[in-house]
Amino acid sequence: MHRTEVLQGVRMARFVELLRRWEQAELNQAEAAEILGVSERTFRRWLARYDEEGEAGLLDRRLGKGSGKRVPQDREQEVEALYRRRYSGFTAKHFHEHLVRDHGFGWGYTWTKLFLQSKGLLAKAPRKGAHRRKRVRRPLPGMMLHQDGSRHEWLEGQPSLDLIVTMDDATGEIYSAFLIEEEGTASTFRARKEVFGAHGLPMSLYTDRGSHYFFSPEAGAIDRKQPTQVGRALAQLGVEHIGAYSPQARGRSERMFGTLQDRLVKQLKLAGIAAIEAANAFIREVYLPAHNARFAVKAAQSDSAFTPIPGVNLDEILCVQEERQVGNDNCVSFRTLKLQIPPSPMRPHFVKARVKVHLSSRRLARRLPRAEMHRPLRRERSAQGDERRRLNPLGGAPVDLWTTREKDRGQGPIGPHRALPTGSTGETKAEEADR
DSSP states (O other): OOHHHHHHHHHHHHHHHHHHHHHTTSSOHHHHHHHHTSOHHHHHHHHHHHHHHGGGGGSOTTTTSOOTTOOOHHHHHHHHHHHHHTOTTOOHHHHHHHHHHHHOOOSOHHHHHHHHHHTTSSOOOOOOOSOOOOOOOOSSTTSOEEEEEEEEOOSTTSOOEEEEEEEETTTOOEEEEEEESSOSHHHHHHHHHHHHHHHOBOSEEEEOOOTTTOOOSSTTOOOTTSOOHHHHHHHHHTOEEEEOSSGGGGHHHHHHHHHHHHHHHHHHHHTTOOSHHHHHHHIIIIIHHHHHHHHOOOOSSSSOOOBOOTTOOGGGTSEEEEEEEOOTTSEEEETTEEEEOOOBTTBSOOTTOEEEEEEEHHHHHHTOOOOEEEEEEEOOOOTTOOOOOOOOTTOSSOOOEEEEEOSOOSOOOBTTBOOOOTTOOEEEEEEEEOO
């Protein structure tokens, strides 16, 4: 027996009992109606129907009849066929959005979910655990960005790839997302160049403690005195780098990847995309605008915390910088290459100078290092003789490296440099530019 029929029997028994008490003047109609939980007018109507038809007049006349809002049977069959043939594996919410947008479906999401569950096409969601309070979002866009990678089988029939995503904490908007074979320094620089170039510098960046983000000599510890290439670039730009100590601490980005692993995979499959280049173009031009329109929220405040950086050459900062010593042939050995330093009007050669080689993120991704040195600058000393660097975090020039040259002793002026007395040590400062 259905629950509705049981409740109807209970209601009928209670009505008959209250009717008896009313006839014996123990209750008036208003009191009897209040006990039944209906209005006095409804009690009078039930009384009239009981007098005319007996207990049959108290039956719910809606039972056994189809609802006027019920989905027609042919539409039920169409929905079931669509899910089985085209949208298999979609969540109820994702499938319902396609039904409304692409197939003119006019019924609610709850019906779609319950219908799929009744047909055994969708499992019921597991019961949620104890409530955990979420961290409050930052009030302004640009106050904190999340950057992370997720390894997954994003393309059907292809091996697992890494999806690199940069997302704003205040709004949940995804600023950059692309597929790459393996997450690392090159992919990190690529993502930051896309975001920093389009929006400006954020106040902070929140990441995990991967080896390309932080140097961790011991488990659970971050050594900020030995920055990675990524850490060095962020420090030069003045962006705070925050490391998360657990997946739960990055819950917002973890939930975002859960959505992407469900929706993006299916959208790429529907579009028939199986190549990385085509997938990245689809993500950038089609998926991200739709995703942000659907999931991004409004920030608590309408201003922006991004810092514009007009005229800054991000290629000179978001790159790998490694220190090398110039050989006697005025060349630098860098990995498998010999890098020739071009002639300079400032000095005849750079032999024994210690310089930095810049390797752009583009060449780093292609593993084709190539660089040249130019324009030596004069080194300055403090009153105590300490060696200091002058760093311009927002300047277009690369990081300066103080170097020592011991062979130019007793020579005449070299460019703007003065001759050095015998037995002294001369220092120069060199800069490098990556072609």
